[in-house]
Amino acid sequence: MSRLIVISNRVAAPTTSHSGAQGGLAVALSSALQEAGGIWFGWSGEVTEEFTGQLSFQRGEGYTTATVDLEEHDVEEYYDGYANRTLWPLFHYRIDLAEYERSFAGGYQRVNERLAETARPLIEPEDRIWIQDYHMFPLGEELRKRGCRNRMGFFLHIPWPPPRLLTTLPEARELLETLFAYDLVGFHTEEWLRSFEEGAVNILGATSDGETLSLNGRTVRMIASPIGIDAEDFTALAASPRARLSFRQMRDSAVGRDMIVGVDRLDYSKGLEERFLGYERFLQEHPEERKEVFLLQIAPPSRAAVETYQKIRTALDGLSGRINGAYADIDWVPLRYVNQGYPRDVLAGIYRAARIGLVTPLRDGLNLVAKEYVAAQDPEDPGVLILSRFAGAAEQLTEAVLVNPYSAEEISDAIALALKMPREERVARWQALNENIQREDVFWWLRRFTSALDTVEAMVD
Template structure:
């Protein structure tokens, strides 16, 4: 492979340190790119009055980034609109929040075309192209139209919804057909993969033979490939100077109490309201434990320009205030609710200080916070991971305390179980979890996907179906 060309909606400029507050995907892609002389292409996050296709190239810490600015209308229709007000809620099973507007769909297609026009000259004949996530579903099709005969893979980092939900999207059939321009399509779990196959077969008349999915004379490989973290790096990060300072700060502020921690973007898919209600049930059912524990919820805002997210923040502020008002005492507050992000090394120290990691999304493609919490633990005295059964990570992390996040009673029971769990059991569970986090790490994820992609013969003609090996 000559180079790896990664294309995603946003590009995180590498910092060369571990202190940046990067998301899980950004960290994973940075780790993959460092192994190759490649390019990471995407939107800069900035706007321009008129789209020109000008590329800003930067090279730092073994990663080359190439970014473009978008027009304000592009951001409104493609990003705030179709990506985050149509696809995101729909793919997270929230059709009640999904907005279907033709203007959004038109902007989404336009930006994918602009991405294809701009990145195409950067792609050399031997490069392997890896497109990331729901923002760019049709990008492979647009690249093929521009003569790109390279091996092109696509990875979806969010769930794939069941057939009946996806069928509510007016452009669903057309959008799914564009995925057959790729050579390999990856999803995190067998559940998401089965939903994809079901739509292709039932709605489009395609066929499935093992990993090979065929439609209209074109065959692709569709695989389950769960993403991981750089487990060794994060474990080392938890022992860094800033992590140790954060650890001591949290332990000092806890004054002997056990800390429960949740770290999530402020998003309805993360189940924060249900988490607060489950914690409230715990406080009601176990009054003797009230002043022995507190919940630290870190929830940095996201997509503030979308009205739904503004409502989420307002609702959580009200709920946390009500719970604190009902249960707080002069020397104790049950919930510390923080609306800002923190660097990864600081979070590593916070995770290590927490008796419980509370990861309870209502629906999540994977959830790397769960894996980071495991990697940050002290092997001699680890905390307990409470994990939603609806997170993709639950398939791998079976030794966590698995809960239904819609049930406040289950959440309450899980919290008291974790608090009372003997040290020997905590170590046994953690060791099994850590084995998986280390074995199926980000390098394993990258190798599993690219090995499949590299085994697909490169098409001699971009318009011709690529043979499947």
């Protein structure tokens, strides 16, 4: 049986423990590889003085990780620069924040070439290759240049912008062309898929039949396949000893009040400023609910070297202080704002203790926090998920209370609605949400993509 070779920017150390505060994608890929078997290759997260391509191997449950260190200027140009100061804001529709520097683009290309050179000896002829996310658009093309003829897929975990935004990128044509090195390209939603299709047709002149794109003798198939969580595992996690402890701690600290929870990486795409303003609007419009509710916002910092992330942290520090200064009393703080991450089992208990899960990104490829919140709920007395219409997960989780995250009024109204929602309605909504999450889990996502990849013909010279 052929192995699955997953390549991504970062690689999570193989572990069977739930104590690590890993991101949703890392957990999903780890779960997928445990079932499929193979190799997970990528950057170690460590910096070396000189790039050598030396690999570090670690054996996990069902798969092996292979990581390589990068030079400091590689990280500055490829990761901090092109990936997170150019592509990330642009693909989240924030062209006002995108920075276009030739050195960034050059470093991005150089690192992808180095990663391709390092990964190539790991790949055997029958292996299937699955490259992940915006850090590695050109990697497939670089592997093809090095004689790789394997079935090769690419999956984008962030939105794909419409052509009118994509064309602000100086390398837009080249970026689109690199995706024709893949046999299969995946997106979380039909909307992102169609934006990619429209860009390939309008910018490159590719032809489309709705399922495949053709250009200069190469054909790439497109698929919309939303990622899931390991739902069974996360549901069990919510009943684990540490989860039960964190649940009791949160309930005790709430002192009978209803908790609203938000869990997001500190990022402008997550709509945290807008969320705080919506919560503030709720406090203004519903004085009777003051002291009956509080918002816990967990927001671990990320990409601290990027200036825009420093600005969002400063803005949130000021906004949270203003809200608490205006509304807090000697026995109540309306907003608990925490800048650190927590292990998954602790989060599961926190989710379960929350009457409302507030997930309001301005733009999101999918959002696994929304699914984790639902999976952690008590079936007999579940909380209510409030979800942004602009999160990819909104296409699946239609029984959530859907809101426009730019509207403080809508967020305020949704909080009021959720707090007053009868138990029967909460249970009915949760059952529909949970059914989807259990059915379309991470293994469904894995099988759907790899089955589609298996149906394409391996590349021939």
